[in-house]
Amino acid sequence: MPSRTGSRPGADEPVGAATAAGATEADDPEAEFLAVLGQRVRTMRAVRAMSRKMLSQTSGLSERYIAQLEGGQGNVSIILLRRVALAMGVRLEDLLAAVESPPDWPVLRDLLQKANADQIAEAKRVLSGAAAGGEGPAQRVALIGLRGAGKSTLGRILAERMGWTFVELNREIERENGLSVAEIFAIYGQETYRRLEQGALRRLAERPGPMVLATGGGIVAEPVTFDLLLSSFFTVWLKARPEEHIHRVREQAAKGLAPTRMPDSDNALREIRGILVSREPLYARARAVIDTADRTVAETAGELTGLVESHLGTGHRRGA
Ligand SMILES: Nc1ncnc2c1ncn2[C@@H]1O[C@H](COP(=O)(O)OP(=O)(O)O)[C@@H](O)[C@H]1O
Numbered sequence: 001m002p003s004r005t006g007s008r009p010g011a012d013e014p015v016g017a018a019t020a021a022g023a024t025e026a027d028d029p030e031a032e033f034l035a036v037l038g039q040r041v042r043t044m045r046a047v048r049a050m051s052r053k054m055l056s057q058t059s060g061l062s063e064r065y066i067a068q069l070e071g072g073q074g075n076v077s078i079i080l081l082r083r084v085a086l087a088m089g090v091r092l093e094d095l096l097a098a099v100e101s102p103p104d105w106p107v108l109r110d111l112l113q114k115a116n117a118d119q120i121a122e123a124k125r126v127l128s129g130a131a132a133g134g135e136g137p138a139q140r141v142a143l144i145g146l147r148g149a150g151k152s153t154l155g156r157i158l159a160e161r162m163g164w165t166f167v168e169l170n171r172e173i174e175r176e177n178g179l180s181v182a183e184i185f186a187i188y189g190q191e192t193y194r195r196l197e198q199g200a201l202r203r204l205a206e207r208p209g210p211m212v213l214a215t216g217g218g219i220v221a222e223p224v225t226f227d228l229l230l231s232s233f234f235t236v237w238l239k240a241r242p243e244e245h246i247h248r249v250r251e252q253a254a255k256g257l258a259p260t261r262m263p264d265s266d267n268a269l270r271e272i273r274g275i276l277v278s279r280e281p282l283y284a285r286a287r288a289v290i291d292t293a294d295r296t297v298a299e300t301a302g303e304l305t306g307l308v309e310s311h312l313g314t315g316h317r318r319g320a
């Protein structure tokens, strides 16, 4: 039973303050959102055979407030909506879902939450229509890691040694859109950049032929894009220490080789550590990892080449 602490919105309290006067749902996406939310509350309450009175008693919200919420009139606070969800035994996220889920969705979600990594990989293969089993694409290698990890440097060397095509995803996005990465970020923002990145990656994944792909440091931020990368390329995470990332990017900037987007303050190290910590579980989904810390380019290039050759089996190297 949910607690009933906190104020109970009274029967005479106005609750529809955020709904624009005179706006119809069709031309007001916020009004439409509230209408859909209200419809979901009403449906889930009906499925549970709960009267408004019962829901009011268990949630602590007034019946009038619930009626307004269900009618798409009430811009309910997140805490009150949480109480409604708890009282009905539904998940808050199901009330707020951006798209309608299929009826099997709650069951699949529970199964996925309990599944191990192999079961999830198998489920993805089945659901995406890909053939089960297999080790993934052979002559397709992608490099991931934070800025300054060595993706561009080592990617170019690897491609040269293998006789494969080298592609920089950032450059591909710039070419396709006729704008620099900095311009895309400045004009359209990160969300658009991630969308363009996904499109560019999709086209590269379909382009035939052996390829080494150097990605942008943030490719792991969009799950669908990152999943496409992992399933289309043998993906290697290039690791370094936070201090090295900063040092390498600053050195490149000093030589005029790269625009520095690395923060230049005393907070730089803390920021980079924070980004690394939050991305590490994602980067760690790569099939292999190479630690570049305290090592030369020649050393890590040698290790990367050896890793790719052993992934391929022998005899794939051209001109070796
Ligand atoms: N062991 C190493 N492996 C890769 N790069 C290294 C290594 N040590 C130093 N570097 C330097 O770090 C920089 C990496 O930059 P870059 O390849 O542009 O990284 P990214 O593309 O991942 O942002 C280069 O200037 C490279 O010379």
Ligand SMILES: O=C(O)C1=C[C@@H](OP(=O)(O)O)[C@@H](O)[C@H](O)C1
Residues within 6 Å of the ligand: 145, 146, 147, 148, 151, 170, 181, 215, 216, 217, 218, 219, 261
């Ligand atoms: O977050 C990203 O995706 C990007 C990281 C940087 O790439 P590198 O990691 O290759 O330096 C930079 O080019 C660009 O801002 C895009």
Ligand SMILES: [Mg+2]
Residues within 6 Å of the ligand: 151, 152, 153, 214
């Ligand atoms: Mg790069």
